[in-house]
Amino acid sequence: MSARIAHQLDVYACSPQSPVARGDEVEGRTVIGFTFDHDPPAGEPGDRLLLDGDQDLPRPPARPVPSVLDPSSVDITRCGPTPADGLDEDALTVPPPGLRAGYERVVDGMGDHGGLLRGVLDELAKREHSTWLVGGAVRDLLADGAEAQVHDLDFTGTAGPGELNEVAFWRRRRRDGFGDYDWRVSPQLVWSISPQEFPQRRVMEYRPLALDGFAFPAYGGSLATDAGTRDLTVNALYYDPRRGVVADPTGLGHTHLRAVPLVMAIAYRDDAPVACACVILRCLKFGLRWPDADIDGATKWIGGLPADLTARIPAEGWPRILTTWASCVQPRHRDTGQKDLARRLGPVAAALVAAILERTA
Structure with a gap:
């Protein structure tokens, strides 16, 4: 069994350089989440800031997310929860060695695409975003270890689709064996990147931590909130490769995965x-x-x-x-x-x- 992480909230504690998060205050107003404009003005990444009072808006506001790279541009007060807020004390654990080894084997096996994926995650980490592998890949790596057959790498995290587009400076470079890549954002805010010559072969998919309560798709929620948008409890397990942490927000994923026979129980918590x-x-x-x-x-x-x-x-x-x-x-x-x-x-x-x-x- 994996060891529990001590002081789990501190694992994801923010710094003054961390991106703006839900619960922070911007110019004296509370941040309640984020969304994405699929047709932003030229030069804008598309991520939008949601502030207290925006709950009933019919569409995303034209309010960009402020950058922390220029502290003088906006007054930000750090008072929001971490993504691990609300989790039980044993929800964050140290994964078995086979998970890390299997993950690295899968990424290495992607060749140039694996280098591209690592470039995305490294850039997000430099910006102090948190990113988790989630879904079937984590389930299979936990169940089968280093030799697990993993077909898709799905991620979630604190960055928005617009910021991922912004950091995609490598999508047009060919040096080091990289070809040309195209990105897209689905109506449900799933960001993906594919080789231009094989548009159906997605290198990775990324949906930011989900957040409900709006008339349009929003993000900026916690791990617990995001888990409630997943299908099965065994598919609502999260692996943070940078920190080496596995999260089980439902509290049932590990148990249902280890059960004989495996338990198919629902994590989804909405009624849409x-x-x-x-x-x-x-x-x-x-x-x-x-x-x-x-x-x-x-x-x-x-x-x-x-x-x-x-x-x-x-x-x-x-x-x-x-x-x-x-x-x-x-x-x-x-x-x-x-x-x-x-x-x-x-x-x-x-x-x-x-x-x-x-x-x-």
């Missing part, structure tokens, strides 16, 4: 119909992958959803659901496999699968 439908589809994905898993937790969560969930999905939400379904359910399972599992997960899951099959017929 489209997102709930996508979590159900993720349950299908992992239920088909792990046929012996304990699905009682997933079944209980799905059973607590509105019986008419499918009818509550707006027309504009179906493209996201169908895309998620196509990536979660392989063709060989699209006949009996997914139907059988959906029935085991409950009537809501069965109705969702039926609606999807009708739309894709």
Whole structure:
């Protein structure tokens, strides 16, 4: 078992040079989060500052995030919580050696792309941002150690998409074997970078720590808040490669991963119909992958959803659901496999699968 980190809040304590964070004060007003403008004026990175009073805005304000590189430009008072705020005392632990070794092996195996990824993380660290590997990669490295088969590297952290675009000075360089790269930001604020010649081959994906309560996607939340936007507890485990720390914000990820059989329980804590439908589809994905898993937790969560969930999905939400379904359910399972599992997960899951099959017929 991993050793607990002492004084866990101090691990992520800020300094006067740290980026502005939620809970700080800027010019006497409290920072309540951040968001991103997908069409900023020329020369602006796009990250936007949310201050107390912005909770009911219908769209992001045109207020840039102040830079701490020029302290004279804005009055910043450091009084916000750390990303680890609110976690139980044993939520941060020292990972087993195999996790670090496996992570380094995966990055090294990416060749030039691995160097690019390290460049991103190093630049964010210089700016005192915190970054975590999250999701399936952490799950598999914890379960299988240094030889784990890891396919995707997904990250989260305190930096916004605009700042990642800003530090991407290397995306047009060819020296040291690097080619040209393109970046994009999804509507859900997922920043990704891909080689121009292979746009579907993403070197990395990064979604800043999620924050709810706004009419638009926002970021700047804590690890605990972000974990509530993930699908399964075993996929809500976070690894900080710079500090060598694993975070288990739900308090259940380690336990459910070590259980025999593995436990499929839900980490997601919102009630948005489209997102709930996508979590159900993720349950299908992992239920088909792990046929012996304990699905009682997933079944209980799905059973607590509105019986008419499918009818509550707006027309504009179906493209996201169908895309998620196509990536979660392989063709060989699209006949009996997914139907059988959906029935085991409950009537809501069965109705969702039926609606999807009708739309894709």
